[in-house]
Amino acid sequence: MIRLQGISREFLVGDQTIQAIRHIDLSLDAGEYVAIMGPSGSGKSTLLNVIGLLDRPTAGTYLFTEQDVTHLSDNEISQVRQSKIGFVFQFFHLVPRLTAADNIALPMTLAGIPPAVRRERVSEVLESIGLSDRGHHRPDQLSGGQRQRVAIARATVMNPSVILADEPTGNLDSKSGQDVLRILEGLNDRGIMLLVVTHDLEIGARARRRLRIVDGAIESDLKQ
Amino acid sequence: MTIRDVIAFTIRSLQGFRVRTILMLMAMAIGVAAVVMLTALGDGARRFVAEQFSALGTNLLIVLPGRSETTGGPPPLLGETPRDLTLDDALELKRIPGVRRVAPVSLGNAEISVGARNREVLIVGTSGDYRRIRKLNISRGRFLETPDPRRMSPECVIGTEVRTQLFGVQAALGQWLRLGDRRCRVVGILGTEQHSLGLSMDEIVLVPVALAMAMFNKESLFRVLVEAGSRDRLDQTQKAILNVIRARHEGEDDVTVIAQDAVLATFDNILRALTYAVAGIAAIALAVAGVLIMNIMLIAVTQRTAEIGLLKALGARPRQITLLFLSEAATLSMSGAVVGWMIGEFGAWVMARAYPAVPIGAPVWAVLAALGVALGTGVLFGIMPAMRAAKLDPVAALSRR
Ligand SMILES: Nc1ncnc2c1ncn2[C@@H]1O[C@H](COP(=O)(O)OP(=O)(O)OP(=O)(O)O)[C@@H](O)[C@H]1O
Ligand SMILES: [Mg+2]
Numbered sequence: 001m002i003r004l005q006g007i008s009r010e011f012l013v014g015d016q017t018i019q020a021i022r023h024i025d026l027s028l029d030a031g032e033y034v035a036i037m038g039p040s041g042s043g044k045s046t047l048l049n050v051i052g053l054l055d056r057p058t059a060g061t062y063l064f065t066e067q068d069v070t071h072l073s074d075n076e077i078s079q080v081r082q083s084k085i086g087f088v089f090q091f092f093h094l095v096p097r098l099t100a101a102d103n104i105a106l107p108m109t110l111a112g113i114p115p116a117v118r119r120e121r122v123s124e125v126l127e128s129i130g131l132s133d134r135g136h137h138r139p140d141q142l143s144g145g146q147r148q149r150v151a152i153a154r155a156t157v158m159n160p161s162v163i164l165a166d167e168p169t170g171n172l173d174s175k176s177g178q179d180v181l182r183i184l185e186g187l188n189d190r191g192i193m194l195l196v197v198t199h200d201l202e203i204g205a206r207a208r209r210r211l212r213i214v215d216g217a218i219e220s221d222l223k224q
Numbered sequence: 225m226t227i228r229d230v231i232a233f234t235i236r237s238l239q240g241f242r243v244r245t246i247l248m249l250m251a252m253a254i255g256v257a258a259v260v261m262l263t264a265l266g267d268g269a270r271r272f273v274a275e276q277f278s279a280l281g282t283n284l285l286i287v288l289p290g291r292s293e294t295t296g297g298p299p300p301l302l303g304e305t306p307r308d309l310t311l312d313d314a315l316e317l318k319r320i321p322g323v324r325r326v327a328p329v330s331l332g333n334a335e336i337s338v339g340a341r342n343r344e345v346l347i348v349g350t351s352g353d354y355r356r357i358r359k360l361n362i363s364r365g366r367f368l369e370t371p372d373p374r375r376m377s378p379e380c381v382i383g384t385e386v387r388t389q390l391f392g393v394q395a396a397l398g399q400w401l402r403l404g405d406r407r408c409r410v411v412g413i414l415g416t417e418q419h420s421l422g423l424s425m426d427e428i429v430l431v432p433v434a435l436a437m438a439m440f441n442k443e444s445l446f447r448v449l450v451e452a453g454s455r456d457r458l459d460q461t462q463k464a465i466l467n468v469i470r471a472r473h474e475g476e477d478d479v480t481v482i483a484q485d486a487v488l489a490t491f492d493n494i495l496r497a498l499t500y501a502v503a504g505i506a507a508i509a510l511a512v513a514g515v516l517i518m519n520i521m522l523i524a525v526t527q528r529t530a531e532i533g534l535l536k537a538l539g540a541r542p543r544q545i546t547l548l549f550l551s552e553a554a555t556l557s558m559s560g561a562v563v564g565w566m567i568g569e570f571g572a573w574v575m576a577r578a579y580p581a582v583p584i585g586a587p588v589w590a591v592l593a594a595l596g597v598a599l600g601t602g603v604l605f606g607i608m609p610a611m612r613a614a615k616l617d618p619v620a621a622l623s624r625r
Contacts, residue, residue, distance in 0.1 A: 045623075054537055054618045075541050082539020093534045093622065097240035107538045109229045154538070 252560025260568025349436020533621025557602025
């Protein structure tokens with residue numbers, strides 16, 4: 001479903017080029033559960049951003065569901081991102097003035113989905129993360145774990161085929177981290193491809209496929 | 225994203241940044257209120273003058289002694305004084321066909337007294353036609369009605385204010401009073417609250433023109449008011465007046481005839497220009513508010529970088545981001561403008577209460593222009609920050625914390 005061919009991403013810092021990822025070839029099938037690990041600064045986030053179409057590679061070809069998305073326009077890329085990809089960030093990134101329900105509804109609002117449909121879908125996903133009674137709370141009235149669950153609900157509300165999570169438990173205690181991970185894995189059980197960037201070996205060990213990135217290149221690719 | 229969603233999102237952001245919102249509303253409101261109030265005042269003054277003039281009738285000609293500089297010809301020699309505009313000149317004008325009324329006017333101040341009470345008043349010497357030309361009301365008695373204006377009948381018509389000050393509660397009609405070194409009898413009292421070009425008729429004393437000229441020892445009239453039979457004959461009458469005077473003044477054009485209309489038009493133009501100028505100055509406040517909006521929206525874009533990155537990650541198109549930020553700027557400037565409009569109208573209402581004689585009120589064009597400029601600057605100055613927001617790189621925007 002996802003195919004990277006010779007993907008590189010360079011950054012220009014002053015007159016120096018930094019190769020964040022280099023010549024990555026990678027195939028991911030629908031419904032896979034992949035952990036991306038490696039030392040700090042190795043290029044994990046950069047790889048995830050390229051896969052999530054938040055960032056464009058400087059070289060290589062990217063096929064997303066058979067479609068070459070390397071040279072799509074900003075609008076077309078937004079379209080793919082909106083309908084196919086869900087993001088979960090380390091720092092939650094909820095809009096502080098919106099309630100949990102409105103945060104979750106945001107992707108649907110941007111997509112122009114009518115309010116009645118939105119309401120129904122929001123209460124569905126709120127229930128699936130166990131926060132049915134918290135829909136009207138603002139983020140500052142929720143705990144870190146609850147916030148991350150709201151962020152996951154937001155990532156799933158458009159029924160994406162991929163969920164990308166960059167250190168989703170990095171800011172949580174181990175108990176909330178476990179909860180969050182279980183919810184993500186539950187989504188994967190329903191056939192959504194799950195990519196998790198993590199430093200935590202224990203978490204990494206739960207994935208069926210483990211990528212280790214060092215210095216911008218794939219050092220190992222282990223499948224169970 | 226539907227319009228309703230955009231509006232809901234905008235309102236949430238405006239509520240979320242309350243201090244910023246209030247500051248921007250105030251900036252816009254002050255600008256618009258200034259435009260509304262100042263134009264209300266300026267336009268009120270213009271309409272006041274126009275009303276005063278049209279109350280006098282539009283087919284009125286005013287004959288002044290002395291040549292107007294705009295009629296051309298060589299300037300009078302040094303030391304030469306223009307020939308007097310005499311009472312006989314004025315009476316001769318009445319013979320011109322198409323002239324309906326002629327009122328010679330002589331002005332001066334004199335002390336007026338009854339018993340021990342006295343005061344200084346403005347004396348207007350004129351004839352019976354003056355009443356009809358100036359459309360004055362008489363509350364008691366009659367107006368000056370000397371068949372021959374050359375006669376110095378010892379009679380006078382007094383304003384209500386003069387009446388109360390001199391006679392108090394006693395009857396004034398038929399009483400004698402002392403006017404300078406002469407005596408005259410009160411034959412009439414003017415109605416209250418009459419104005420002529422801002423001059424209150426309550427505080428004047430009218431006497432036969434010959435009496436006034438004798439009192440002030442003048443040979444020349446202050447001016448002559450001529451009412452033409454109809455407006456179309458105005459030009460013709462104006463020429464005829466000049467011809468008559470020229471014939472009587474040995475071929476010299478030494479009077480000026482101005483049409484009431486022309487004076488009105490001049491005043492109207494001056495006051496209109498003044499209103500525009502004042503509105504323009506007030507509009508600078510609007511422009512300043514626009515710059516302020518731009519500044520604050522730029523800060524908002526910086527403050528909300530992560531939010532913009534998030535919206536992009538959630539699939540917002542660049543156009544949508546632009547729209548959201550523009551809508552914030554437009555909503556802010558528009559609501560500021562409406563608040564300012566209301567403040568301005570309230571201010572105009574207060575001023576109108578304070579000066580009931582002047583018809584103070586903001587003209588529609590000024591209100592529309594102020595609202596339009598407010599919205600325009602809001603959107604114009606909102607574009608740059610909105611575009612900047614739309615161009616943000618989502619990765620960089622999200623990685624900042
Ligand atoms: N916007 C950027 N400009 C310049 N260099 C960048 C930029 N983003 C990433 N890099 C560089 O690219 C390399 C990979 O960064 P990346 O964020 O992908 O690492 P990471 O594996 O996610 O690290 P961590 O585990 O600390 O999050 C680093 O050397 C980083 O300095
Ligand atoms: Mg990272």
